[in-house]
Amino acid sequence: MADGPIVIVGASLAGLSAARTIRRADDNVPIVLIGDEPHYPYDRPPLSKGFLAGTTPEEKLRLRAAADPDELGVEWRLGTAAVGLDVAQRTITVKASIAGGSASTDGSASTDGSASFGDSASTKKSASTGNAEAIEFAGLIIATGARPRQLPGSNLQGVHVLRSLDDARALKTALDDGPSRIVVIGAGFIGAEVAATAREAGHDVTIVEAAGAPLARVLDTDAGMAIADLHREHGVDVRLGVGVSALQSDTVLDDPAVSAVALDDGSLIECDIVVVGIGVIPNTDWLEGSGLTIDNGIVCDDTCVAIGSDPEHPVVAAGDVARWDHHRYGQVRVEQWDNGVEQGAYAGTRVLAALNGEPSPDPYGPVPWFWSDQYDRKIQLAGMPGPTTELIHGDIAERKFVQLYLDSDGEAVGVLAWNRPRHAIQARQFLADGATADEIRTALA
Numbered sequence: 461m462a463d464g465p466i467v468i469v470g471a472s473l474a475g476l477s478a479a480r481t482i483r484r485a486d487d488n489v490p491i492v493l494i495g496d497e498p499h500y501p502y503d504r505p506p507l508s509k510g511f512l513a514g515t516t517p518e519e520k521l522r523l524r525a526a527a528d529p530d531e532l533g534v535e536w537r538l539g540t541a542a543v544g545l546d547v548a549q550r551t552i553t554v555k556a557s558i559a560g561g562s563a564s565t566d567g568s569a570s571t572d573g574s575a576s577f578g579d580s581a582s583t584k585k586s587a588s589t590g591n592a593e594a595i596e597f598a599g600l601i602i603a604t605g606a607r608p609r610q611l612p613g614s615n616l617q618g619v620h621v622l623r624s625l626d627d628a629r630a631l632k633t634a635l636d637d638g639p640s641r642i643v644v645i646g647a648g649f650i651g652a653e654v655a656a657t658a659r660e661a662g663h664d665v666t667i668v669e670a671a672g673a674p675l676a677r678v679l680d681t682d683a684g685m686a687i688a689d690l691h692r693e694h695g696v697d698v699r700l701g702v703g704v705s706a707l708q709s710d711t712v713l714d715d716p717a718v719s720a721v722a723l724d725d726g727s728l729i730e731c732d733i734v735v736v737g738i739g740v741i742p743n744t745d746w747l748e749g750s751g752l753t754i755d756n757g758i759v760c761d762d763t764c765v766a767i768g769s770d771p772e773h774p775v776v777a778a779g780d781v782a783r784w785d786h787h788r789y790g791q792v793r794v795e796q797w798d799n800g801v802e803q804g805a806y807a808g809t810r811v812l813a814a815l816n817g818e819p820s821p822d823p824y825g826p827v828p829w830f831w832s833d834q835y836d837r838k839i840q841l842a843g844m845p846g847p848t849t850e851l852i853h854g855d856i857a858e859r860k861f862v863q864l865y866l867d868s869d870g871e872a873v874g875v876l877a878w879n880r881p882r883h884a885i886q887a888r889q890f891l892a893d894g895a896t897a898d899e900i901r902t903a904l905a
């Protein structure tokens with residue numbers, strides 16, 4: 461094992477999964493887990509569902525592997541942002557991202573009580589410059605996820621995004637304040653889930669989507685319009701094929717609040733709250749100048765090793781920030797919970813193998829898996845969307861159906877299941893086994 465700790469940047473789903481995998485395989489290797497949020501790792505999917513609805517309390521959000529942070533045997537550096545990477549010197553530079561973050565030179569606790577664990581490998585080897593600190597690593601895992609895209613006007617009061625616990629707390633406080641007029645911009649999964657949760661809580665909700673149907677990157681038009689109908693039946697005003705031209709405020713105060721959303725077609729929707737759900741940007745800014753290849757994420761080989769890193773001391777990426785070479789789907793970046801767990805675990809194994817001089821594990825090539833809950837519907841996707849869809853079971857109008865996604869050669873690449881969880885599980889296994897489209901049709905019909 462090389463000298464120095466394995467450093468993991470991003471103390472959330474993928475980073476935690478990596479840490480747990482490494483610790484299970486090796487009791488002794490020092491691990492430093494760096495996260496710019498002040499919180500121990502928590503689960504994000506409930507933020508748009510149960511947490512926002514008030515059915516999942518905040519104390520239930522902590523990820524299980526971090527239930528007892530001491531037990532993992534890592535040095536926690538919460539409230540600490542990585543701001544630079546030097547691949548040749550094998551160091552990262554970190555800074556406190558919050559007042560009292562554990563990157564402060566006294567190694568003190570961050571705001572929710574997290575702390576560095578004693579006289580650790582990294583603190584011995586780190587050099588402090590002002591409030592920046594260099595940390596050496598033997599191997600590095602980057603799991604910095606992604607952040608929401610913003611719109612001009614996002615600084616207005618009442619305009620929200622939803623990625624972090626702090627975002628969710630702010631949105632929940634606003635929703636709990638009483639019935640509001642809410643405009644959700646973007647009918648992707650998060651926008652659609654927030655709209656459903658807010659509508660069920662009795663708010664007046666409008667969805668604005670620039671594409672002709674919701675979820676156009678994932679669903680075909682029929683399935684997308686089934687989402688639109690589902691929301692309309694619940695009383696949501698769904699506006700499709702129209703963009704936003706401005707977020708307006710009718711006050712000229714120091715701290716103006718949003719009052720309306722102006723649309724490209726000239727219409728104006730008056731509102732109290734806006735939720736912007738127009739996709740995410742991978743958190744790679746801090747890697748600028750590092751020599752790693754960055755292009756819509758950290759570009760990696762088929763074992764998730766970043767292009768441009770040192771093979772003996774690899775930089776491995778995992779989770780929403782990683783774009784890697786998947787044997788079946790080509791270069792992909794997957795923004796899904798299941799992949800965060802799996803790829804994090806893989807990254808841990810990959811780094812350990814390199815540091816121990818062992819052969820690399822087999823390339824990382826899972827069948828991706830995603831779910832979304834809206835009202836009483838569970839939407840699940842195994843594999844990836846393809847250019848062609850085929851209904852193989854059920855009825856789209858009843859919203860209980862299974863669609864097969866095919867690539868340009870007619871091969872199965874994914875299966876979408878609405879309220880058909882058993883089909884979804886089977887489909888994933890079929891895809892993993894390399895089943896043909898015909899085999900899947902026959903089995904799931």
Ligand SMILES: Cc1cc2nc3c(=O)[nH]c(=O)nc-3n(C[C@H](O)[C@H](O)[C@H](O)COP(=O)(O)OP(=O)(O)OC[C@H]3O[C@@H](n4cnc5c(N)ncnc54)[C@H](O)[C@@H]3O)c2cc1C
Pocket residue numbers: 469470471472473474475494495496497503504505506507508540541542543603604605606622623624650743746778779780781794795796797798800829830831832833
């Ligand atoms: C509201 C919501 C609902 C979702 N619902 C579903 C769902 O129903 N189904 C599903 O499959 N997926 C869902 N997802 C997606 C899933 O949660 C993500 O795919 C998963 O969180 C990705 O994990 P990650 O560890 O790669 O990134 P993240 O969870 O984003 O974690 C990255 C961490 O790194 C930190 N970080 C960033 N930059 C730095 C830096 N420079 N230094 C230190 N730390 C840094 C970030 O602050 C963050 O804490 C949802 C996501 C959200 C936001």
